[in-house]
Amino acid sequence: MTHAMTTLTLRVNGEDHTVAFPAHHTLLEVLRERCGLTGTKHGCELGECGTCTVLVDGRAVLSCLMLAVETEDRSIETVEGLMDGNRLHPLQAAFADLGAAQCGYCTPGVLMTSKALLEADGDPSEAEIREALSGNLCRCTGYHKIVQAVLWAAARLRGEDSAPSAEVFYGSPPPGQEASSSSSSEAHDDD
Amino acid sequence: MTEPRAALNLIGKPFRRVDGRAKVTGQTRFADDLTFPRMCFMRLHRSTVPHARIVEIHLEKAEKMPGVLGFLTGEDLPVSFGILPMSRDEHGLAVGKVRYVGDPVVAVAALTEEQAEAAARAVEIEYEPLATISSVEEALANPEPRIHEHGSGGNLHRKKSMIFGDLEQGFEEADVIFEDTLFYGGNTHLAMEQHASVAVPEDDERVTLYSSTQIPHYVHRALARVLELPASRVRVVACPNGGGFGGKSDIMNHEIVTAKMALVLGRPVKISLTREEVFYCHRGRHPMLMHLRTGFGKDGSLKAQHLKTALDGGAYSSYGVASTLYAGALQTATYELPRYRFDTLRAFTNKPPCGPKRGHGTPQPRFGYEVHLDKAAHALGIDPADLRLRNLAPAGLITANWLQLSSVGLGRCIEAVVEGSGWRRRYGKLPHGRGLGLACGAYICGVGLPLYRGEMPHSGVQLKLDRSGGVAVFCGQAEIGQGSDSVLAAIVAEVLGIELADIRLVVADTDLTPVEFGSYASRVTVMMGNAAYDGAQRARELIATAVAERFEVDSERLVFAESRVFDAEDPEKGLSFAAAVAIAETRFGTLGTTGSYRPPTPPGRFQGSGVGPSPTYSYSAAVIEVEVDPATGLFDVEHVWIAHDIGRCINPALVVGQVEGSVYMGLGEVMMEEQAFRRLPPRLSGALVHKTPSLLEYKSPTFRDVPPVTTYLIEEPDPAGPFGAKEVGQGPLLPIPPAAANAVFDAVGVRVDQVPIHPHMILRALEDKARGKEGRFGPAAFPDVDFPRNLIVPTPAEGGDGTALNDPRSQKQAGRQAAKEKPSAASAPV
Structure with a gap:
């Protein structure tokens, strides 16, 4: 079983990758196995979980369902391209600080879907965030911290100096009981 | 264990997890992200039939496929393995027979993954089919053919009965006795990362396995055993797991086979499982049938309980011996139950093996107990919150089944969710279709005994400064x-007064790191944390001694904070941490310390007492509000209030995340998740197959399915935990399924006594009620099973000493002792 090989130049995160691969290989396979960009993950390879989401011409796509040959002359963005130099993207910083990435496996896909959302709508409501991300499964977080992180990042991208409420970091103060020792949020900002 | 300090620098405040940056940049390297020069790929040919003898394996076609490098079959791996030493019934590849659809039979390695897949598909196997067992009931009715030759006879893996105290007396003291039968369906972990392993032969007879595993230490032991190599020549590195939830806490066939293949071929071998295969690996929640019979005083006081559980174990033992006991061991940790009987059995069935999923064996009986209590409260006319508060287990209690409790924050948890949800104003008073339900739970923070015998540490930590x-x-x-x-780094940083950025971690590598049993049983924070505290404290003492000598002050007066070491009474007098270490290095030579932890010896000493003991227990309480449409049976969870007794937060942001994740997973279990099987029609072989081995068909909650969650963290430092901390990874799941079921009852007045609750079940219960009946959907009865050979253990209140009156082990020992003593007594001069 040998397959015809295709040679193609993919533009990933603004850099050209000239790679040879079997023509039927998906963008997911080519990114991970030919470009060495293993930041993009897979959870099913059947289009069911959203884990492999990348951006193609700014749109969130499931890289397990797109053939790499379809992406010639198009702009591909992956999690590896989110940082600005050595500085985290506000989405990345918010995810890291809130614990919106627990195991971190669904995180690249969630980050890329969120980036596409925020580029289309800089001030999404919580419901709009949930709608946009409803194709991305996460088993760790229960989704709450992710929604809060996207809201926080959106605010920062709008230039607002807002931080999530103390409840996000500490839980709610137990009613009728002594407040816990500390109550102010002290997130890092050391991107 | 460690007394909390007056002022904490780091602990208790939210901080970015130490691996956070790697996780958001794509730099975290999971097992499938690894590549090595000359790496080849392996696929497994898995059984297509649920139960059969292997007549012949035909490799002829597969051998001719392009790129093929080699094959392995069961003959190549004759040594069995299993996570528990008493039930090693698994092989890397099937030997002689297969026991479920998905049982691995042949391994193929090839130059590319596609070539390996094609060759695996070309493998042909002749089977002689055997009758299949699909449920506990079928296992009880069909002792033949046996799925395994070991166990408690027929197709029963385990059967056990334990009586704690004078049960009859307890029921006699009761004014009312309630009985319930409930069922909890099976479900799976569904970690987003599919299991992957890469094995690298390092040089002659030496191999490294990189794997997505929660338990590198146990995989290490199993590999050495199966490969018949000295353990010192096997190295296991656990890559960061892309979610575990218990699904990677067993020794997996593919881990064993990959290592063997690498040794045979002399080149690196990778396997990355498909999602379908992950459903076959399973080790998830046991389907469990339960019967509870509980005696209460009129005032709601608990008098006695008899719990019976029947577990559908799937095709292999896995953690089954422990799961079977966890199905009853923690019932006593929440409410003071003076007398308790627990009968349990686990059956083998021709399905993927069940094992530990978040809560291991306890969410099912917890569901049973909390629904049962809700019904009892209703019948007794007592508020369900008050019924629980009235029976709260006190701190420090030794329970009827000999669990030593430490701190108990359950009362405060109940009060928080009752207050937060407006329970007193709203419970029982909401309009038809809206309802509130309350439930609680308790969970272990590590285990009292190791999985194999020995007195060695359970947790080890080493520091290099x-x-x-x-x-x-x-x-x-x-x-x-x-x-x-983050827990590991934070505890060391706190003790030494330095920043997280000054700490470098080397973890989960059996060549480089001291033995730690792994990430299961919610043991990490308490057990590893205490070892880290111990190691850091020793380093602190070395540095303090050297600095005290240099400054001529009492070492007791030295403070380690803000990356400095200084005199508490003259803070100017001090130096940087780095300079302090240099002084210690000058004084003592190269610096290194170790820390270790072993849990206290549990008070119970009867056979089976090893399951349940823990250094301490975490507690949770939840109130759930639901909206039920009586016309369709559809229900939605509107809000969850949950309180968790964490002892003390190491990092509250991560604690809140664990609580929210547990709530989510509990909601998935009660609302939709199901590891379900069906028989194909006879023309399609009649095989027993997984109904939904895909992420699309196996329903789990999405971003749009989760309700708002209000989380209360109850901090009451526990003397057993590092800085007073307890577990949070598993406990908060426990109250969720029963709280939801209880809320459905408050909403529409009917009971669904099983999980998951599907709309048609609510409808059926409503129809049942409309016909003037009970208004219930659930299992009819617990099978009629004989539980002979009860173990009888007097309770602490009855003056027991933790042993059974009739422990078969002690009787055996006594017999051996007597046999040994006889000749010497005869020969001794009188």
């Missing part, structure tokens, strides 16, 4: 996403 001021911390623990690395 030098003049750079950096501290390297070595520990065998595996990060599975829960924040294990």
Whole structure:
């Protein structure tokens, strides 16, 4: 079983990758196995979980369902391209600080879907965030911290100096009981 | 164990997890992200039939496929393995017979993954089919053919009965006795990362396995055993897990086979499982049938309980011996239950093996108990919150089944969710279709006994310090996403008064890191944390001694904070941490310390007492509000209030995340998740197959399915935990399924006594009620099973000493002792 090989130049995160691969290989396979960009993950390879989401011409796509040959002359963005130099993207910083990435496996896909959302709508409501991300499964977080992180990042991208409420970091103060020792949020900002 | 300090620098405040940056940049390297020169790929040919003898394996076609490098079959791996030493019934590849659809039979390695897949598909196997067992009932009715030759006879893996105290007396003292039968369906972990392993032969007879595992230490032991190599020549590295939830806490066939293949071929071998295969690996929640019979006083006081559980174990033992006991062991940890009987059995069935999923064996009986209590409260006319508060287990109690409790924050948890949800104003008073339900839970924070015998530490940590001021911390623990690395770093940083950025971790590598049993049983924070505290404290003492000599002050007066070491009474008098380490390095030579932890010896000493004991227990309480449409049976969870007794938060942001994740997973279990099977029609072989081995068909909650969650963290430092901390990874799941079921009752007045609750079940219960009946959907009866050979253990209140009156082990020992003593007595001069 040998397959015809295709040679193609993919533009990933603004850099050209000239790679040879079997023509039927998906963008997911080519990114991970030919470009060495293993930041993009897979959870099913059947289009069911959203884990492999990348951006193609700014749109969130499931890289397990797109053939790499379809992406010639198009702009591909992956999690590896989110940082600005050595500085985290506000989405990345918010995810890291809130614990919106627990195991971190669904995180690249969630980050890329969120980036596409925020580029289309800089001030999404919580419901709009949930709608946009409803194709991305996460088993760790229960989704709450992710929604809060996207809201926080959106605010920062709008230039607002807002931080999530103390409840996000500490839980709610137990009613009728002594407040816990500390109550102010002290997130890092050391991107 | 460790007394909390007056002022904490780091602990208790939210901080970015130490691996956070790697996780958001794509730099975290999971097992499938690894590549090595000359790496080839392996696929497994798995059984297509649920139960059969293997007549012949035909490799002829597969051998001719392009790129094929080699094959392995069961003959190549004759040594069995299993996570528990008493039930090693698994092989890397099937030997002689297959026991479920998905049982691995042949391994193929090829140059590419596609070639390996094609060759695996070309393997042909002749089977002689055997009758299949699909449920506990079928296992009880069909002792033949046996799925395994070991166990408690027929197709029963385990059967056990334990009576704690004078049960009859307890029921006699009761004014009312309630009985319920309930069922909890099976479900699976569904970690987003599919299991992957890469094995690398390092040189002659030496192999390294990189794997997505929660338990590198146990995989290490199993590999050495099966490969018949000295353990010193096997290295296991646990890569960060892309979610575990218990699904990677067993020794997996593919881990064994990959290592063997690498040794045979002399080149690196990778396997990355498909999602379908992950459903076959399973080790998830046991389907469990339960019967509870509980005696109460009129005032709601608990008098006695008899719990019976029947577990559908699937095709192999896995953790089954422990699961079977966890199905009853923690019932006594929440409410003071003076007398308790627990009968349990686990059956083998021709399905993927069940094992530990978040809560291991306890969410099912907890569901049973909390629904049962709700019904009892209703019948007794007592508010369900008050019924629980009235029976709260006190701190420090030794329970009827000999669990030593430490701190108990359950009362405060109940009060928080009752207050937060407006329970007193709203419970029982909401309009038809709206309802509130309350439930609680308790969970272990590590286990009292190791999985194999021995007195060695359960947790080990090693520190390397030098003049750079950096501290390297070595520990065998595996990060599975829960924040294990952050707990490890934070405890060391707190003790030494340095920043997280000054700490470098080396974890989960059996060559480089001290033994740590792994990421299971919610043991990381308490057990690893205490070992880390111990190691850091020793380093602190070395540095303090050297600095005290240099400054001529009492070492007791030295403070370690803000990356400095200084005199408490003259803070100007001090130096940087790096300079302090340099002084210690000058004084003592190269610096390194170790820390270790072994849990206290549990008070119970009867056979089976090893399951349940823990250094301490975490507590949770939840109130759930639901909206039920009586016309369709559809229900939605509108809000969850949950309180968790965490002892003390190491990092509250991660604690809240664990609570929210547990709530989500509990909601998935009660609302939709199901590891379900069906028989194909006879023309299609009649095989027993998984109904939904895909992420699309196996329903789990999405971003749009989760309700708002209000989380209360109850902090009451526990003397057993590092800085007073307890577990949070598993406990908060426990109250969720029963609280939802209880809320459905408050909403529409009917009971669904099983999980998951599907709309048609609510409808059926409503129809049942409309016909003037009970208004219930659930299992009819517990099978008629004989539980002979009860173990009888007097309770602490009855003056027991933790032993059974009739322990078969002690009787055997006594017999051996008597046999030994006889000749010597005869020969001794009188």
